[in-house]
Amino acid sequence: MRADELDFFSLVELRPNEGAIEFCGRRAILLHTDAMGALRKELVETLGAEAAKVVLTRYGFSCGHEDAGLLAAYMHPDTIEQFVRGGPRTHMFAGIAEVETRSVEIDCERRRYRMGGFWRRSYEAEQHLRLFGRSHEAVCWTLAGYASGFASFVFQTDMICIEHECEGSGAERCSWTLMNADDCTPELAELRKYFQPLNIKDQIDGLETKVFERTRELEASEQRYRNLIEDLPEIVFALHLSGRLVQLNKAGRTRLGIDEAELPSLRLKDLVLPEYRAQASSFLKHSAQQRSVARLDVVMSDSAGNPFPVQLQVEPVIKGDKIVGYSGLALDVTAQHERERKLTEYAARLENREQQIQDIINDAVYILDLDGRLSFVNTRMADLLGVPADRAIGRRCGEFMLHSSALRLERDFRRRLAGGPGLPFEIAIEAPCGTNCLLEVSTAVLLTNGKAEGVIGVARDITARREMERQLAQANRLSSLGQFASGIAHEINNPLGLVSGFAEELQSLMEAIPNAAQIPDLEIIRDGLTTIQEQAQRCKAITDNLLLFSRRQSPPIEPVDVALYVQERFASYREVGLTRGLEITFDIEDRLPPVRTNPTLLDQVIQNLVKNARDAMNGAGPLRVELRSADDAVELGVLDEGAGLPAGVIDHVFDPFFTTKPPGRGTGLGLSICYGIMSELHGRITCGNRQEGGAWFRISLPYDEAGIEGAD
CATH class of the missing domain: 3.30.450.20 (PAS domain)
Incomplete structure (x- = not known):
């Protein structure tokens, strides 16, 4: 009979009412593939993967060898090739896998045999993937054993089936080759051990020996661990799941004054001061929820009743997936707190010192x-x-x-x-x-x-530096202009004196002409000569101012009660009509120190500022006079409510011949002379615009140090 003529129903007889199944005349049973998977899992986890592979390969070999013996009586194969091809057919009948025979090579004279093919939907690969996931090697151990056993019976020589690719390792199908055991290359020679009998008793005895030795090692290790814990200087404890003390090492018992017999009656919260007990209880719950190490700072009391700070470190002890207790440390952090306190104080001092240094820097x-x-x-x-x-x-x-x-x-x-x-x-x-x-x-x-x-x-x-540079430039400019003005004044005064003298002589000659008053033309000449005289006098006044501006003098300096001086001067201004039309208000600070100045020159400066303020307000308006201390000097301020100083004017108001007044109403020398006077008096003059409108001018007069010391 040919292999492809084999019929499942001719080989299998089902007698369900008798609880029997026969395959080739011998009783068989049906097994779920999951049951075979459970067996595989048990073998791997109990004996290890290598031993399990031997057992399942031997099991498959025995099945294949027995099926070949039974099939021979039913099949009566025509040739040995047909006989060996019957193996894959019976494999498929048993639901093991779909088998495709790719090639069969038979050399009876040399007794050399080779066969190759594929397995698809291998139950064994399916179970291994379900239970263990993808493997890095072939896992169809019973299938390879079955093919080896069947072929060994057919060819009457030792045959080995080698699985090259496997669905259990991620391949699309299982690829195998059946060959003489003697033909295996050296790297495949180790496969023969999987076909050797396995002495389970020796395996179990070996495992028991290893377990015994391991147990002794663990007991010794546990004892060493207990000794180590007992001798540690830190407080070490173990807690039951309920929070009761199971173990407290020697350092803990000595430090806390607890007898070993008391441990079962104590909880963790009993070791801390009363105000920390609620925290200690919730602390254990938090550690259990997080399933990780938890830390808590508390205070304990030693055997003498003295409190000391500790940091509790507790970790749950987990077996399987359940918490069975807690292990922990109580670290004395007294020294650490002291170091932290000192470091904090030191850091604060450094920070304060650094801040003071930064703040004192200008x-x-x-x-x-x-x-x-x-x-x-x-x-x-x-x-x-x-x-x-x-x-x-x-x-x-x-x-x-x-x-x-x-x-x-x-x-x-x-x-x-x-x-x-x-x-x-x-x-x-x-x-x-x-x-x-x-x-x-x-x-x-x-x-x-x-x-x-x-x-x-x-x-x-650098505001003050720039101001000093500006003042120095102003002083240099004024000095140059002063020298120039002095020369101009001298050159102009000589011809100006001749013009004025001749005009005066002409007027005298005209007075001597008989009936001059009845001659209209002479009256016109007389008026012209009068105008020449007036303008000559005006030019003389200008040149006098030029000479005053250019003069470098060292005026006598004396102490002056500036508050009393200012009030007296403004009273005299009122008498001579200088402040007519002005509404003057005073803002004078109490107990102003005396200043060093020249009263005459100071009066000239104040008069000029008052005149300029009156002109800025068109002859009438409020004028505010301020006197107050400022930086080792007394400041005198004159504040008007006029139009203020136009943009770009402030930097030039003290320049000679610079004026904002209409032609004929100012020479541009008044403020320049004031600037020069204040320089001679070792003071200064500044100006600016008020936010509420108008301009301000301030002169600064240095203190009389001798007068201040005498007053003290």
Whole structure:
């Protein structure tokens, strides 16, 4: 009979009412593939993968060998090839897998046999994937054993089936080759061990020996662990799931004054002070919920009743998926708290010292982070920004300063971070008092471990320096103009005297002409000569002012009660009509110190300021006079409510011949002379516009130090 003529129903007889199944005349049973999978799992987990492979391969070999013996009586094969092809047919009849025979090579003379093919839908690969997942090697152990056993019976020589590819390792199908056992290459020779009998008793005895040895090792290790825990200087404890103490090492019992017999009656919360017991109870619940190490700072009491701080560290003990208890440490953190306290105090002192150093520096210091926001400002910088230091942190410079200045800082910030050079630059910032401060800024990249963290800048207030430079330039300019004016005055006075003298002589001659009053033309000449005389006198006054402006004098200086002096002078101005039309109010600070000045020259300056204020208000209006202390000097302010000083005028009001009055109403020398006088008096004069309208002029007069000391 040919292999393809084999019929399932001719080989199998089912007698369900008798509870019997026969295959080729011998009783058989039906098995679920899941049951075979359970057997595989049990063998692998009990004996290991290698031993399980031997058992299942031997099992398959026995099945194949027995089926071949039974099939021979039913099949009566025509040839040995047909007989060996019957193996795959019976394999499929048993539901093991779908078998495709690819080739059969039979050399009876040399007794060499080879056969190859494929298995599809292998029950064994299916079960292995279900139970263990994908394998890195072939897993159809019973199938390979069956093919080996069947072929060994047919060919009457040892045959081995080798599985090259397997569905259990991710292949689309199982590929196998059946060959003589003697033909296996050295690397396949180890496969023969899977066909050798397995002595289960020896395996079990070996496992029992290993378990016994391992148990002894574990007991010794546990004892060493207990000894180690017992001798540790830290407090170590173990808790039951309920929170009761199971173990407390020697250090803990000695430190806390607890007898070992007391442990079963104590809980963790009984070891801490009463105010911490609620925290200790909830602490264990939190550790159980998180299933991880939890920490809690509490206070315990030692055997003498002295409290000491500890940090509890508790970890759940988990077996399987259940918490069976807790293990923990109670670390004395007294020394740690003391170190932390000292470090905190030291850091606070350093920070306070650094802040004091930063604050005492007159320069403004700031740091911009990588986002261009302020991360530090010292007190000086905060004063310039007009906000407390803490309110400036995290904000941009543009929120506090002029837009042009903020853009200048931003350009330098970007250039610095890009690695560009840094050159000092100047910005203007509006101070809280309303005046503009000129700052010279120098910057550098702030580095930490070679990495840029921002830009640090130092801004120096150069407003006073610029003012001094301006005053020096003004003084130099006035000095040059004074020399020039002196020469001009002398050159003009000589011809001016001749013009005035001849005009006066002509007037005398005309008076001697008979009936001159009846001659109209002579009257016209007389009026012209009078005008020449008036204009000559005006020119003389101008040249006198020029000479006064150019004169470098060292006037006598004396102590003056400036408050009393100002009140007396304004009383005299009122008598002579200088303040006619003005509504004068005084704002004089009490107990002003005496100043050192020259009363005559000071009077000249005050008169000039009052005249200018009256002219600015067109001869009438309110005039405010202020006297107050300021920086080792007394400031005298004259404030009008006129039109104020036009833009661009303030920088030139003290220049000679500069005037805003119409032609013929001013020479432009009055304020220049005042400037020169204040320089001679070691004071200064400044001006500006009032926010409410009008202009202000202030003169600063230095204190009389001797008078102040005498008063003290």
